[in-house]
Amino acid sequence: MRKFLVVLDDSRECLNAMRFAAMRAANTGGGVQILSVIPPDEFNHWIGVGDIMREESRERIHAHFEVFAKWMRDRQGIDPELVIREGEPVPEIMAQVKEDPEIGVLVLGAGSDKKGPGPLVTQLSRNAGDLPIPLTIVPGNLSKEQLEAIT
Numbered sequence: 001m002r003k004f005l006v007v008l009d010d011s012r013e014c015l016n017a018m019r020f021a022a023m024r025a026a027n028t029g030g031g032v033q034i035l036s037v038i039p040p041d042e043f044n045h046w047i048g049v050g051d052i053m054r055e056e057s058r059e060r061i062h063a064h065f066e067v068f069a070k071w072m073r074d075r076q077g078i079d080p081e082l083v084i085r086e087g088e089p090v091p092e093i094m095a096q097v098k099e100d101p102e103i104g105v106l107v108l109g110a111g112s113d114k115k116g117p118g119p120l121v122t123q124l125s126r127n128a129g130d131l132p133i134p135l136t137i138v139p140g141n142l143s144k145e146q147l148e149a150i151t
Contacts, residue, residue, distance in 0.1 A: 003105075004025050005021075007036070007108060018034070022072045035093065036083070037086070037087065037093065038054065038057045104133055105134050
């Protein structure tokens, strides 16, 4: 089964990437893998404090994941898989793509404000020629209806 890998983060554009991945998976018989990366700088504290913060990050990720997963199950008939990695986002995304041969497409949401498309889109699109799979960038300002029309 081909999986659409989508990154779960705190960005607004993440929502359209999730929707796009779920709709494409539902329409093509694929699956969705949701990746969340915990940056290492969140745990530069004493060991005990770092462990507590790491666990709190994981709990927050699981809560966000469940919101998206429920929508995917209820609306698209897709049961997504959650993967949590720790490290720098771009290397961890690349590692996940290389480690899971079922991943067929990387889906990222692009920001639509004056700051640009976002750091992941900027960094990964620069290196798109080295990716072993296609990169789909979903504009953050597309409506639900527009997403439905293109998926």
